[in-house]
Amino acid sequence: MVDITEIYIHWYAGRSKSALAASLGVDRKTVRKYLAPAEASGIIPGGPPMSEADWAGLIEGWFPGLVDRRLRQVTWSDIDQHRDYIKDLLGTVTVSTIHQRLRDEHKLKVSISSFRRWVHATLPDELSRSQVTVLRDEVEPGEEAQIDYGFLGQWTNPRTGKRHRVWAFVMVLPCSRHMFVRPVLNLDQHTWTEAHVAAFRYFDGVPRRLVPDNLKTGVDKPDLYDPKINKAYAELATHYGALVDPARASKPKDKPRVE
Numbered sequence: 001m002v003d004i005t006e007i008y009i010h011w012y013a014g015r016s017k018s019a020l021a022a023s024l025g026v027d028r029k030t031v032r033k034y035l036a037p038a039e040a041s042g043i044i045p046g047g048p049p050m051s052e053a054d055w056a057g058l059i060e061g062w063f064p065g066l067v068d069r070r071l072r073q074v075t076w077s078d079i080d081q082h083r084d085y086i087k088d089l090l091g092t093v094t095v096s097t098i099h100q101r102l103r104d105e106h107k108l109k110v111s112i113s114s115f116r117r118w119v120h121a122t123l124p125d126e127l128s129r130s131q132v133t134v135l136r137d138e139v140e141p142g143e144e145a146q147i148d149y150g151f152l153g154q155w156t157n158p159r160t161g162k163r164h165r166v167w168a169f170v171m172v173l174p175c176s177r178h179m180f181v182r183p184v185l186n187l188d189q190h191t192w193t194e195a196h197v198a199a200f201r202y203f204d205g206v207p208r209r210l211v212p213d214n215l216k217t218g219v220d221k222p223d224l225y226d227p228k229i230n231k232a233y234a235e236l237a238t239h240y241g242a243l244v245d246p247a248r249a250s251k252p253k254d255k256p257r258v259e
Contacts, residue, residue: 004059005059007026007034008058009055012045012047014045037058078110079110082102086123095116100151102115141176142175143208145199146174147212148213149170149184151166151167152166152167153166155185165185166185168183168184169184169192169199180202182195182199197236200240207242208242210237210243210244
């Protein structure tokens with residue numbers, strides 16, 4: 001839930017109504033509704049310091065019939081559908097990573113601020129346990145590389161004016177924590193293969209085992225005991241003398257370094 005006071009504090013600090021709505025996960029019409037009395041009173045952002053208590057007093061005067069200043073997020077019901085998935089990932093990856101995966105893989109349209117509030121409000125026990133550091137088995141040098149894609153954001157090509165989704169191909173060596181990152185615009189087979197070759201060149205060597213996520217560019221059929229590796233990826237691994245050992249679907253603990 002969001003206290004209406006938050007809307008005023010963010011607005012008074014200079015945030016636009018659109019940015020404020022996106023950050024707090026509140027509809028823009030709701031933002032305009034609650035800010036209208038302040039604007040009508042001549043209050044403008046950047047004025048004399050205002051405490052939370054000051055705003056609370058003004059809100060009670062502007063909205064005398066308001067019993068509860070908290071706004072329940074309309075998006076929370078959308079997040080609730082993924083409760084088990086979130087609980088399984090907490091403690092393994094960051095809240096930001098979980099939000100990104102839900103956004104990219106499950107098309108969840110919720111801001112990171114709203115998602116964090118949902119996690120803190122509905123899964124406080126799991127969140128507190130996720131702060132505990134767990135020692136993991138060390139990986140021998142040259143033994144393994146963990147590989148995944150991560151969404152970076154939108155980019156506008158200055159020549160064409162076309163907007164593109166930009167991804168990061170990431171390969172991490174668990175022992176040294178050395179990382180290779182390559183921004184890409186496509187997630188096709190050619191890009192996947194080319195990025196691997198560039199990573200091997202960067203590291204000046206090839207690890208014995210490649211642990212990718214279960215992406216179609218690498219794995220055709222996820223399976224715990226007998227995953228079916230994409231033909232082109234298998235040929236790449238054979239050429240370099242590496243073993244492809246995909247992480248289990250929805251099991252980030254299999255590749256925690258790259259996560």
